[in-house]
Structures are given as C-alpha cells and as structure tokens.
Amino acid sequence: MENSGIYVGLDIGTTSIKVIVAEHIKDQMNIIGVGSERSDGLSRGVIVDIDRAVSAIKKAIQQAEQKANIQISKVTVGIPANLLEIVPCNGMIAVSDEAGSSKEIDEDDVYRVTEAALVQKLPPERDVIDIIPDEFIVDGFDGIKDPRGMIGVRLEMNGVVYTGPKTVLHNTMKCVEKAGLHVEGTVVSALALSTTALSDGEQDFGAVIIDIGGGQTTAAVVHDHKLKYTYVDQEGGMFVTKDISVVLNTSLENAEKIKRNYGYATSSLASKDDVFPVEVVGKVDPVQVSGEYLSEIIEARMTQIFEKLRDALEGIRALQLPGGVVLTGGLAALPGMKELAEDIFDVNVKVFIPQQMGLRHPSFSQAIGLIKYVMQQGEIEKIVKSTITDGDRRNISKESDNVVTLNPKVEETGTKKKNDTDKKSSAFDGVKNFFSTFFD
Structure with missing residues (x-):
C-alpha cells in the first residue's frame, strides 16, 4: 500500500534542532520545507530545560512552515539511544467467533496479539519507544508477515520492543506537545538513521553506523534490517570545540569557527605551513596557529572517542560485519575523519552525505531518516505500532485473557553508563552469543 502524503521529521539534537517536511507521491520523496535552529535546553542528547527546548523547537517549526507553506501539526520524533534496551517479545491469543470456531483474522486480532506481546513488567523508570513485528504464527505456521484474512484459531x-528511560521519553513528548504539536510516532534515532545512511545490502548483511553528534557519539549495529545493538559515548563535536578553546585560549564561539574553517581530523593531512589568526583571551593582537597544530588537538579527542567505540564493537565482533563502518552526523564532514576512522577501526569506512538538494551535509541525515523510516513502514507495522501510539498505552503492565508471554528477557543490551563496567561486560557477553550465529 502506497504511503502518500506529507511527513514531518523532528530531530532534537544537542547542538541543533532540525525539522524536515517531505511530500511522498508515487514512491518519490520530495523535500518541501526545512527548519534548523540552534538547540537550547539540551545536554548530551537529553532535554534538561523544557521551556528553553520548547522555544527552540517552535523556531525550527516556524522556519519549516514558512518554506513549505503549510501548517505543521503532527511530527515523528527521534529518541536518542541513551540506555536503550532491545527486548524480544512474544504474544499469543485465541482467535474464534461467537460459536467458538475459527474465523478470519482481522486488524483487531493483530492489535490484541500485539498487546499480548507487550504484557510484561517494565521497570518503573523505563518506557516503550517502539515495537516491531518479526513474524506472525497462525496455528503453528510461522514466517507470516501479515496474517489478516487468514483462517485460524x-x-x-x-517481535522486538525498544525501551528507553522514562525521563527521556517524557521530557521529549512534553516539549513537543508544549510546542503545539502532536507526536505521531516515536522512533529510535539510530534505527531511523539506518534507513537512509545504509544501503539495502548493508542493512541486510550487516554494518556499523556511527553518528558523530554535537553532544554525543552513537554507534549502532544493524543486521538483517534490524537494529541489534547500540553504544553511546557521551562525547561529541562540542568536546572537540572545548578542547580547541582551552588549548588555544580562545572563546567557544571562535573555537567552533576555527574547527569548521580550518580543522582536519587527521594531522597528517594538515600542513604546518598553513597558518591562521586566532583571537586569544588577554592579548590584543591575534596569534598565528598552524593547521597541523589545530588538527593534533582534534585528532586527540576523536581518537579517544573512536577507540572507546572500537573496544565496545570488538566485544561483540560487530567489526567483522561485511558492511564495515558508515560515518554520519555533523562532525563526519570534517576532512580526514574517514581516514582516522579507517586507521582505528581497521575496516572499510565511508561517510554518508544526503543527496537531497540543499541538505547535502551529514548533519541532516537523522531528520531525513525519520521521514524515510515512516514512509517505508507497511500497514501491518503501523497497526502493531498503534498499540503504543493510540491513547495512553505506554505503561503496559496489565494481564489480559488468552495471553501467553514468553521469555521477555533482554537479549541485546543497549547503551550503558560510561563507568558501569560490570554491566557493560555482562551486556557484551550476551550480545557475543547473539552475534556468534552470524559469523561461525
């Protein structure tokens, strides 16, 4: 079924808030409006000041409305992968008519079996972000993608349930609603990003996508078109800017401009003969700094970030996936970033840049991914997801008739706190076993 209409993606990042309005007609996505506003009220990908974040969201929405010449009322929102958990789920219901015999499976039955799959005791601090069906089974016949119209008892x-910290979800939803918008759906940002940054082959055979954002860097492992694992390092482009500011004794604003205009992620690509002026605090005249010296500052921080990601990914053998590593996010555009990543990860690396006119920068990848993710959803996926988007269905802990919930344990664990080494080790052990079936 063709998903035609207008779609709006809202990417609430640490350094910028982006809104993209797209029109989908005859399998073509046409960008008709874009809004981009400097973020406020966020820290390391998480909203910490609702009122300031709301103001920034409103400004980005207004920009997109003016360019698209429409009024935006509904948006799809990306949720960061901070402390994400990927939980397998299973539900079972009886399908019968009033006489107790088998009947045709309809949309209501799909809705009920999804609710059955969601019947599990979530910790009070967690909430459901998304649920995706893997297969349906009718009277023992498995591998069914859409059971509607079939006969069965x-x-x-x-399926798979993605859960995240309740505070992250609540603050995000609260901000969007206070901005006068309706949340049409929430999507794990890393999952949405994979739909636009990875090719069909990379999503199928497996690849690692690394989103270098302003406040944090996220590595996501995708295989068989599914998000298998995420790891978040709480350092990103802003940390590079702060390093430049501290080392060169200049303001953060100047440091950001210097990074964008003269920065290289690999010092071997920069020249010590190329110099530029830097306004230094406490001095009247600018100080001349070489491009090589600046690149050494940037390279030191990015090496630290990439090495932590490498250690996490090697722990689950994800770097053996044939798709290699795909870089995106604002800082991925920095010259030399690809070469530095290749040196550290020792795999094939490429930088993804969107090809839509006016959006040819990695910083727009996430917002475009949100739209493409929704556009590619089939009708059955939308019915399944409606169990958490229709009404207040997030706190699912009830029991219902004809329900069997099987093995609701966490099979793949998402991002852990930076210093929580014991939990991280346990997560790696579990995912090692999961990935071993792909490589053995």
Missing part, C-alpha cells in the same frame, strides 16, 4: 507474534 491461534495467533502468535514474535
């Missing part, structure tokens, strides 16, 4: 669904 028992319907099962196997």
